[in-house]
Amino acid sequence: MELEPLQKLNNQLKEDRYKFSVCVYKNSFHARGTFLLNDGSKKRKRIKLDIPADITRLNECRKRVTELQLVLDQNKNVLPDILPWQKEFEVESKQILVKDAKELFIKNWWKNRQSKYKWWVIKDSEGNRDKVAEKERNKNATSQELIDKRSWSGISPYLNRLKKISNSALSVGSLYRIAETNYPPQTRGRKQVVQVFKKVIELCQGYEVGGFKEDLDQLQANKYKAKKKPRIDDHKLLEIIDKLSIKMPEWGWCFKMMYTFGIRPSECFGAKVNPDLTCSVLGLKGDDGLEERTAFTLTKSMIEVWNLWEIDRPYEYNMTDKKYDPIKAKQWTDSWGKKLRRILKQEEMDKFTLYMIRHSWAIRAIKSKVNSAACAISMGHSLDVFESTYLSSIRSRDISEIQENL
Numbered sequence: 001m002e003l004e005p006l007q008k009l010n011n012q013l014k015e016d017r018y019k020f021s022v023c024v025y026k027n028s029f030h031a032r033g034t035f036l037l038n039d040g041s042k043k044r045k046r047i048k049l050d051i052p053a054d055i056t057r058l059n060e061c062r063k064r065v066t067e068l069q070l071v072l073d074q075n076k077n078v079l080p081d082i083l084p085w086q087k088e089f090e091v092e093s094k095q096i097l098v099k100d101a102k103e104l105f106i107k108n109w110w111k112n113r114q115s116k117y118k119w120w121v122i123k124d125s126e127g128n129r130d131k132v133a134e135k136e137r138n139k140n141a142t143s144q145e146l147i148d149k150r151s152w153s154g155i156s157p158y159l160n161r162l163k164k165i166s167n168s169a170l171s172v173g174s175l176y177r178i179a180e181t182n183y184p185p186q187t188r189g190r191k192q193v194v195q196v197f198k199k200v201i202e203l204c205q206g207y208e209v210g211g212f213k214e215d216l217d218q219l220q221a222n223k224y225k226a227k228k229k230p231r232i233d234d235h236k237l238l239e240i241i242d243k244l245s246i247k248m249p250e251w252g253w254c255f256k257m258m259y260t261f262g263i264r265p266s267e268c269f270g271a272k273v274n275p276d277l278t279c280s281v282l283g284l285k286g287d288d289g290l291e292e293r294t295a296f297t298l299t300k301s302m303i304e305v306w307n308l309w310e311i312d313r314p315y316e317y318n319m320t321d322k323k324y325d326p327i328k329a330k331q332w333t334d335s336w337g338k339k340l341r342r343i344l345k346q347e348e349m350d351k352f353t354l355y356m357i358r359h360s361w362a363i364r365a366i367k368s369k370v371n372s373a374a375c376a377i378s379m380g381h382s383l384d385v386f387e388s389t390y391l392s393s394i395r396s397r398d399i400s401e402i403q404e405n406l
Contacts, residue, residue: 005055009062018069022061024053029061031068034127035079039117042127050085096207098174099166102159104203105196109155115145143325150326158196170204172211179219194219232352237360240352247343251336253312255357260302261295262361262379265336265354266329269316271295273308282317283380295378298364362390 010021020033023046030046037043049064051057067084081099110117120141122133141149161178168174175197183190194216201213232240241259245252254268261279263271270282279295297303315332317325337354344352358379365375376386 005058009058012062013065018065020047020065020068022049022065027053029053029057029064031065035072036077037079038081041121041123042125043123044127047079047083094208095169096204096209097166098162098168098170101170101200101204102162102166105159105200108199108203109152110148113144113148115142115148119145120149138327141325146325146327150330154192155196158193161193170200170207170209172201172209172213172215175200176211176216176219179216185219190219231363232356232360234360234364237357240349241357243347244340244343248339250312250314251339253306253308253310254336256302256306256308258354258357259361260297260299260306260308262358262365263295264358264380266326266333267380268313269329269332272311273303277303281380291380293377293380296374298361298368298370359390362386366390 006022006024013021020031020035023030023032025046025048029049029051031049032044032046034042034044035047047068049061049068051061051064064085071080071083072078106117120134120138122130122137124130124133138146161182162175165174165178179190179193179197183193198213198216201209201216237259241255245255248255254265257263257268257271257279258265261271261281263279263281264283267281267283272280274280274294277297277300279297281291281293281295283291283293303309315328317329340354341350344350362375362379366372372386372391373383376383379386381389
C-alpha cells in the first residue's frame with residue numbers, strides 16, 4: 001500500500017499526543033508502541049487492529065486507534081488482555097481462557113514463595129531488558145531466590161507450549177494434544193508435562209474444561225522409566241578415579257568424595273567430612289529449598305587414604321551462612337563435566353560418566369546389605385526413587401554374591 005497516507009495518519013496521531021503509531025504487519029494494520037501491562041512492566045509490542053492493510057480502510061483504522069486510546073485512558077494506561085474488537089475470543093461465562101488458566105497456575109506456584117515472579121527480569125524506561133541491572137540483581141540474590149528461579153525454569157517451558165492456544169477456551173483435549181505432540185512416550189518430559197497440565201486443570205475447578213484431569217493419565221499408559229544405569233567394576237572404578245585425579249587435579253577431591261559418600265556432583269561444593277567420618281551435605285531438595293543432610297561412607301579407610309579432611313575444590317559456597325547458588329553450582333558442574341568428557345575421549349573411555357561414581361556407591365550399599373531407607377536418606381532420595389533407580393540394576397551374579405554373605 002502507499003506509505004504517504006499512512007504517514008499522514010501517524011503525523012496526526014502524534015499531534016494528538018497518541019503514544020503509539022500505526023504500522024503494517026502481515027497484511028494487517030497494527031498499533032505499535034510501548035504499553036504498560038497488567039503485571040506493571042512495560043513492553044514494546046504490536047497490537048493487531050483486525051483491519052486489513054488496505055488504504056481505503058484508513059478511516060476505519062483511525063476509529064480503531066481512537067477506540068484503543070479510549071480504553072487505555074479508562075484503564076489508567078494499562079493494556080487490557082482483551083480489547084473491544086476482540087470479542088470473538090470471549091468464551092462462555094462457565095469457561096476460562098487458556099491464558100487465564102496459565103495465570104492462575106503462575107500465581108498459585110509463586111504465592112507461598114519468598115521471592116517474586118520473575119524477580120530476575122529488570123526493564124528500563126523503554127520496556128527493554130536491562131542486562132547490566134539484571135546481572136547485578138542476580139549477583140545479590142538470596143539462596144531462596146536462586147532456588148525459585150531454577151525450579152521455575154524447569155516448569156515454564158511446559159506452560160510456554162500453551163502460547164498458541166492462549167485465546168482459546170481451556171479444555172483437557174487441547175492440553176492432551178499438546179503433551180502428546182511435543183513429548184514422546186516414556187520420557188521425563190512427558191511425565192512432567194502431564195503433572196503440570198493436571199495442576200492447571202485442578203486450579204480451574206468451577207469452570208467447564210471438557211473432561212477430567214485424570215484423562216491426561218492416559219498419556220502415561222506406559223509410564224516413564226529411568227534408563228538402566230551402566231555398571232563398572234569397583235576396582236576398575238578406583239583406577240579410573242586415581243587416573244582422573246592426576247589428569248584433573250583441581251577436581252580430584254570431588255571425584256573421591258563422590259566415591260566415598262555417594263553424593264551428587266553439585267553437592268561436592270558444599271560438603272565436608274565430620275569427625276565421626278560422616279559427611280555434611282548442603283544441596284537442593286526439589287522445590288522445597290535447601291536440604292541439609294548427613295551422608296555415610298561404605299569405605300571409612302578411603303577417608304584416611306585420600307585425606308578427605310583436607311578440602312580442595314575449585315568452587316564452594318558458604319556453608320556457614322547457607323549461601324547456596326544453584327545457578328553457579330550448575331555452571332561449575334557443567335564445566336567439570338565438559339573437561340571430563342574431553343579427557344575421556346582422549347583416553348577412549350567415552351562411556352564413563354560422573355554419575356557412574358554415585359551409582360556405584362548405591363550398588364555397593366545394596367550388596368553390603370545396608371538398609372535401603374538409610375541409603376535413600378544418605379543419597380538425598382525418597383525410598384521409592386532409590387529402589388526404582390538402583391534395585392533394578394542388581395544382576396543375578398550380585399544376588400549370588402549377596403546370598404553367599406548371608
